[in-house]
Amino acid sequence: SDLFSFCCLFIWPRPFQFRSAPSCGSQELKCTMDIDQKLFVKLKNSLPAELFERSESRFLFSVARGCGLLFGFAYLAAKFLPLTLWSIPLWLIYAVVEGTFGFGVWVLAHECGHGSFSKHKVLNDLLGYPLHTILLVPYFSWQYSHSVHHARTNHLTEGESFVPILFGADFEKTKNRWRRLLGDDAFSLVHNFFFVTIGWPMYLAYGLSGGPVRGQTNHFVPGEYNKLFPRQWWAKIWASTAGILAVLGTLYYLALQHGFLRIAGLYWAPYLITNGWLVVYTYLHHTDVDAPHYDETTWNYTKGALCTIERNFPDFINWLHFGIGNTHVVHHLFSQLPHYNALRARQILEPMYKDIYRVDKRPVWKAMHLNATQCVSVKESETKKGEWYYTSESSTAE
Secondary structure (H helix, E strand, C coil): HHHHHHHHHHHHHHHCCCCCCCCCCCCCCCCCCCCCCHHHHHHHCCHHHHHHCCCHHHHHHHHHHHHHHHHHHHHHHHHHHCCCCHHHHHHHHHHHHHHHHHHHHHHHHHHHHCCCCCHHHHHHHHHHHHHHHCCCCCHHHHHHHHHHHHHHCCCCCCCCCCCCCCCCCCCHHHHHHHHHHHHHHHHHHHHHHHHHHHHHHHHHCCCCCCHHCCCCCCCCCCCCCCCCCHHHHHHHHHHHHHHHEEEEEHHHHHHCCCCCCHHHHHHHHHHHHHHHHHHHHHHHHHCCCCEEEEECCCCCCHHHHHCCEEECHHHHHHHHHHCCCCCHHHHHHHHCCCCHHHHHHHHHHHHHHCCCCCEEEEEEEHHHHHHHCCCEEEEECCCCCCCCEECCCCCCCC
């Protein structure tokens, strides 16, 4: 039924995604970076070498700031917020603020996964693992899948996260049917609500919006069926899952001691906000009508990275989230460049390469709305073979 299909848009998208994706050659996962060497070297040489230097003390200061806000605000809520009917608005405010603080810690753990904290890999993992695990992120699992996302950014079929739907696919037809039924405004609200609330857990559990060459994936249980993770990573995947189970067990114990409702307010409500920030950032950074995806005939690392879009987040959000929203092009070009040097790198590169450095100055809410209604599926350009652009056209009769 149409209702079942609509639900499947968000909880089980695989059967609806692709009609006949272009061949990608080997189905075996490869993380090698096919870099357009000449342009990449030119971009890198435009930046002072010191911007790539990592300072463990500066990074730890950011960790102290992020964790201080996160745990300090949680302590105040636990101590002073009562579980009464009149305090519900205060709990909602707490959830939004605490979840926003939480994403700052999320960003720092993500940087550890890239090796931006230290030149010593073990130190990156020793810091990143607990920071991500307390936020119920499987550190090593996501470290690997995120490396694939970087290595195949805006590849039509080998990308990882927010891989587009092809024009004419069943999923595109269902999505456009519901868009016509609800109207653009209502469809945008429903679409973005599902994305923001369940998009992240569905990606971890089922590979929602992941690369079709890997089929259905799972970040918690490795195996031959799970084409995302090579066998040599299986032990790390289990270590990530063990950490998640430990946190869930701790939360259950705390709920028994202090009440399930209190733990829901203190942890689970902010958790949803933190997840929502992640989806908003990833969606906006990699989805726009003007940002193409490339198939196997035209894709390379540099072109894919330069399809990333800087978005217009408020300054205080950029400060709380360590610049992930307004320096993401730099991050995709040079993922080990630490966050405290990223803004300076953007200030150098953007004016020098303004024709290829993508910046969107529209309000974030407007960009979310327009993406939901205009970026339904991708079609190959009639004039640029191998380049696929988003469209709101429907492949079925109106």
